[in-house]
Amino acid sequence: MPAVQDTIDRVRKIDVDQYKYGFQTEIAMDKAPKGLSEDIIRFISAKKDEPSWMLEWRLEAYRRWLTLDEPTWARVHYPKIDFQDIYFYAAPKSTPGPTSLSDVDPELLKVYEKLGIPLREQEILAGVQKTDASELEEVSDNVYKSGRVAVDAVFDSVSVVTTFKKELAQAGVIFCSISEAIREHPELVKKYLGSVVPTSDNYYATLNSAVFTDGSFVFVPKGVRCPMELSTYFRMNEKNTGQFERTLIIAEEGAYVSYLEGCTAPQRDENQLHAAVVELVALDDAEIKYSTVQNWYPGDAEGKGGIYNFVTKRGDCRGDRSKISWTQVETGSAITWKYPSCILRGDDSSGEFYSIAVSNGYQQVDSGTKMIHLGKNTSSRIISKGIAAGFSQNTYRGQVSAHRKATNARNFTNCDSLLIGDQCGAHTVPYMEAKNSTAQFEHEATTSKISEDQKFYVMQRGIPEEEAIALIVNGFVKDVIQQLPMEFAVEAQKLIGISLEGSVG
Amino acid sequence: MLEIRNLHARIVDDGTEIIRGLNLTVKAGEVAAIMGPNGSGKSTLSYILAGREDYEVTEGDILYNGQSILEMDPAERATSGIFLAFQYPMEIPGVATMEFLKVAMNEQRKARGEEPLKIPEFLKRVKEAAASLSMEMAMLKRPLNVGFSGGEKKRAEILQMKLLEPKLCVLDETDSGLDIDALKIVSDGVNALRAPDRAFLVITHYQRLLEHIVPDTVHVLYKGQVIKSGDKSLALDLEANGYAGVIGEAA
Ligand SMILES: Nc1ncnc2c1ncn2[C@@H]1O[C@H](COP(=O)(O)OP(=O)(O)O)[C@@H](O)[C@H]1O
Numbered sequence: 001m002p003a004v005q006d007t008i009d010r011v012r013k014i015d016v017d018q019y020k021y022g023f024q025t026e027i028a029m030d031k032a033p034k035g036l037s038e039d040i041i042r043f044i045s046a047k048k049d050e051p052s053w054m055l056e057w058r059l060e061a062y063r064r065w066l067t068l069d070e071p072t073w074a075r076v077h078y079p080k081i082d083f084q085d086i087y088f089y090a091a092p093k094s095t096p097g098p099t100s101l102s103d104v105d106p107e108l109l110k111v112y113e114k115l116g117i118p119l120r121e122q123e124i125l126a127g128v129q130k131t132d133a134s135e136l137e138e139v140s141d142n143v144y145k146s147g148r149v150a151v152d153a154v155f156d157s158v159s160v161v162t163t164f165k166k167e168l169a170q171a172g173v174i175f176c177s178i179s180e181a182i183r184e185h186p187e188l189v190k191k192y193l194g195s196v197v198p199t200s201d202n203y204y205a206t207l208n209s210a211v212f213t214d215g216s217f218v219f220v221p222k223g224v225r226c227p228m229e230l231s232t233y234f235r236m237n238e239k240n241t242g243q244f245e246r247t248l249i250i251a252e253e254g255a256y257v258s259y260l261e262g263c264t265a266p267q268r269d270e271n272q273l274h275a276a277v278v279e280l281v282a283l284d285d286a287e288i289k290y291s292t293v294q295n296w297y298p299g300d301a302e303g304k305g306g307i308y309n310f311v312t313k314r315g316d317c318r319g320d321r322s323k324i325s326w327t328q329v330e331t332g333s334a335i336t337w338k339y340p341s342c343i344l345r346g347d348d349s350s351g352e353f354y355s356i357a358v359s360n361g362y363q364q365v366d367s368g369t370k371m372i373h374l375g376k377n378t379s380s381r382i383i384s385k386g387i388a389a390g391f392s393q394n395t396y397r398g399q400v401s402a403h404r405k406a407t408n409a410r411n412f413t414n415c416d417s418l419l420i421g422d423q424c425g426a427h428t429v430p431y432m433e434a435k436n437s438t439a440q441f442e443h444e445a446t447t448s449k450i451s452e453d454q455k456f457y458v459m460q461r462g463i464p465e466e467e468a469i470a471l472i473v474n475g476f477v478k479d480v481i482q483q484l485p486m487e488f489a490v491e492a493q494k495l496i497g498i499s500l501e502g503s504v505g
Numbered sequence: 506m507l508e509i510r511n512l513h514a515r516i517v518d519d520g521t522e523i524i525r526g527l528n529l530t531v532k533a534g535e536v537a538a539i540m541g542p543n544g545s546g547k548s549t550l551s552y553i554l555a556g557r558e559d560y561e562v563t564e565g566d567i568l569y570n571g572q573s574i575l576e577m578d579p580a581e582r583a584t585s586g587i588f589l590a591f592q593y594p595m596e597i598p599g600v601a602t603m604e605f606l607k608v609a610m611n612e613q614r615k616a617r618g619e620e621p622l623k624i625p626e627f628l629k630r631v632k633e634a635a636a637s638l639s640m641e642m643a644m645l646k647r648p649l650n651v652g653f654s655g656g657e658k659k660r661a662e663i664l665q666m667k668l669l670e671p672k673l674c675v676l677d678e679t680d681s682g683l684d685i686d687a688l689k690i691v692s693d694g695v696n697a698l699r700a701p702d703r704a705f706l707v708i709t710h711y712q713r714l715l716e717h718i719v720p721d722t723v724h725v726l727y728k729g730q731v732i733k734s735g736d737k738s739l740a741l742d743l744e745a746n747g748y749a750g751v752i753g754e755a756a
């Protein structure tokens with residue numbers, strides 16, 4: 001059948017046609033020399049005007065990192081990374097640090113405009129995508145939440161602007177770049193930084209601790225419900241540059257915050273490294289919802305280029321009855337190595353992980369979660385939807401453990417994989433460990449292929465093949481999409497459709 | 506409107522020939538009934554008309570409004586006005602029926618170069634169509650066909666047909682699984698769509714449906730061929746005497 005050739009041709013087209021964020025921008029940059037050394041770390045720290053304790057913290061992490069080996073247990077393959085061939089710091093020249101919107105280089109504003117990220121506060125208020133979202137609400141039972149979004153925009157190594165800061169400050173919420181937090185709120189940073197992901201945690205986290213450049217800082221004080229969605233938008237622009245974001249979110253007793261993270265990068269032949277660390281701390285009765293729409297450049301049709309995304313994300317349910325929920329939509333990156341986790345330390349605390357991981361072309365995804373039950377009556381819920389197309393490999397790796405004192409720990413895990421075509425692979429690697437006999441763990445897993453019957457049925461209604469697949473896939477991931485704030489739900493659905501373009505055969 | 510000429514088609518997987526030299530002509534405004542015992546190739550014919558890739562046409566042609574459709578994919582055939590009400594409609598988990606209707610209607614509009622429907626207009630059309638088929642709006646918020654009873658699935662098929670306004674409607678065993686009240690509702694729905702520029706191919710192996718949807722012509726399909734054609738009295742004859750006589754006559 002000519003279908004085979006057709007598939008090959010379409011898969012070939014994927015990169016250029018599909019990754020619409022692949023443009024790069026010419027902006028005068030201030031860079032550290034290539035490579036990694038104590039001097040480079042001193043350079044970064046000085047650029048950021050950091051106190052000496054911060055520099056010491058970084059140097060200690062660096063020295064430890066030198067003694068570590070790159071992990072190899074994940075189901076991903078890539079050539080060894082040459083850390084001396086990477087720029088560890090690159091910042092737009094015109095932006096010495098976080099500024100008000102009117103000070104931001106118009107070129108930069110254009111970049112974000114092109115990416116569809118509204119940095120002008122009035123635009124955000126106008127709610128560009130509202131119509132789409134309310135349409136959705138009309139036609140289905142889904143409950144989408146709506147609201148305003150404050151944005152922290154990080155361009156390569158620095159935060160260029162944070163919106164709605166004043167309004168947030170009135171509510172007592174601190175939302176700024178981590179660099180600013182280190183300067184302005186050192187007592188909070190000292191108290192919490194590295195308290196969830198210690199500098200010694202793992203190879204990439206240790207590296208990040210040494211060289212992290214920017215990221216967001218959120219502090220929601222006792223009893224405060226953050227009045228709007230917070231989000232950070234990461235853009236990697238500069239060639240051969242690594243991005244090492246560091247994000248720290250603290251919700252004090254009874255506080256609530258919903259935070260979103262988005263990311264894109266230009267299309268390049270070389271691989272680029274993104275090694276982030278995200279730490280969440282929820283005290284008694286606090287709740288943090290963390291959502292990610294990850295769309296780093298995935299590489300071209302032959303598997304050339306793309307972002308290596310090695311991320312450590314962990315939430316600490318430190319207080320009783322606290323709750324942390326991770327939702328992720330992963331469509332980008334050449335390689336993803338990412339396991340957002342929850343430490344359920346407080347009694348009656350709960351953790352959730354909702355994930356959609358789409359892979360196409362030659363992408364490799366190894367992602368999942370860890371739920372570590374330490375407190376009494378803790379509960380966790382994992383819903384993972386993996387979709388593999390093209391020649392990609394998609395692995396769910398999850399660990400659920402209940403420690404000796406975690407009486408009545410409960411977990412429900414559901415992992416569904418969907419295969420499109422027969423050149424790709426989906427794998428489920430669950431680890432379960434209960435040291436307490438009262439633990440109740442439930443695990444369900446399914447693997448299915450989009451059936452020809454379903455596709456034919458949908459196409460018979462006049463829906464073209466690629467849209468038909470996107471529709472079926474969006475149905476498959478609906479449980480997770482519903483966890484996203486409304487604007488992002490619409491965006492995520494479109495993104496999944498785009499990511500699967502060229503996957504039919 | 507539809508002209509099938511000496512059609513031969515086989516299953517791609519194993520090469521078995523199912524349609525073996527089938528001829529059939531259906532004019533605009535006509536309701537043609539296709540009857541035949543189980544396994545004679547009725548559903549296969551409907552799939553081939555709709556462009557299912559599991560079957561390969563080895564000989565002959567299918568002309569729709571004078572043009573061959575063999576090179577068109579299922580979605581293109583659908584947007585050109587061919588609709589198939591499935592014998593076994595598929596479940597689409599996670600996709601609300603309303604959402605599905607909206608996507609289908611708008612994709613067809615897009616293919617015709619029309620603007621997408623505005624939400625209020627879309628809702629108005631769906632509400633009217635659903636009411637005429639005694640369907641609750643609440644049901645349309647559920648994922649398409651998931652957990653629907655046999656009768657609900659058939660109604661949902663007719664609902665889609667009404668909203669998509671096709672020109673050639675192929676109904677495959679739409680009466681199976683329907684109780685008498687539902688049969689009446691569904692038949693009324695089909696009859697309301699009868700129009701001078703629209704043709705129907707009603708596949709059934711019982712006369713029962715044809716009491717409600719009265720056909721202009723009746724064709725007996727057996728072993729992949731039309732072995733006898735006539736008017737509605739042929740259906741009554743089959744009901745009274747079974748297929749054996751007709752089959753024997755043709756052999
Ligand atoms: N995809 C297929 N694979 C195998 N056998 C098939 C397939 N499609 C049809 N057939 C066979 O072709 C014959 C006709 O089937 P069908 O068209 O469903 O008959 P009817 O609808 O008239 O009952 C049957 O023997 C059936 O088993």
Ligand SMILES: [Mg+2]
Binds near residue numbers: 549592678
């Ligand atoms: Mg049949």
